[in-house]
Amino acid sequence: MTSIVAHTLQGFLGLLPHRLDCAAALAPGILSYETEADGEVFLAVDQGVLVKAGPDVLVSVRNAIGGTDLDQLHAAVQREFLSLNEQQKSTRSVLAKMESGLVRRLMDFQNG
Numbered sequence: 001m002t003s004i005v006a007h008t009l010q011g012f013l014g015l016l017p018h019r020l021d022c023a024a025a026l027a028p029g030i031l032s033y034e035t036e037a038d039g040e041v042f043l044a045v046d047q048g049v050l051v052k053a054g055p056d057v058l059v060s061v062r063n064a065i066g067g068t069d070l071d072q073l074h075a076a077v078q079r080e081f082l083s084l085n086e087q088q089k090s091t092r093s094v095l096a097k098m099e100s101g102l103v104r105r106l107m108d109f110q111n112g
Contacts, residue, residue, distance in 0.1 A: 002034040004057060006050055015052055023051045026061060028081035030073055033057075041066070044073040046081040 004015040007029030013022075026048045034040045048061030065076045 001055075001057060002036060004031070004033040004050075006031045006045075006059075008050075013050070015057060017055070019052065021053050023049065026050055026059070028077050030070065030077065031059065031064075042068065042070060042073055044076045044081070 001015075001017060003017075004013075006013050006015075006024065007027050008024040009027050010024070013024050015022075026045060028046050029044075031043045031045045031050075032040060033043075044065040044067070045059070045061040046063040048059060051058045063081065065073065065080070067073050067076075
């Protein structure tokens with residue numbers, strides 16, 4: 001690895017070979033890395049985690065799409081990954097309403 005640039009929840013993170021070990025939560029976005037063999041490679045990634053330990057960098061994400069056209073990858077992030085996050089927010093909202101309704105009924109049952 002020559003370098004890595006990733007979009008984290010705190011902003012962008014750049015890694016070079018001699019950087020200290022670290023871990024970061026990845027946000028949906030474009031991750032790029034460069035190697036001597038492959039040159040610069042781009043990946044559209046969903047939420048996940050990046051861990052650098054010694055010379056190794058491990059990335060674990062829910063979904064990833066590789067490609068060379070940054071416009072297409074950016075569109076994929078917008079279409080695939082950010083829309084999933086909206087669906088997850090909606091699901092969490094519905095679950096929270098169901099949980100509050102259940103708690104309210106249990107309290108009514110206990111007080112009644």
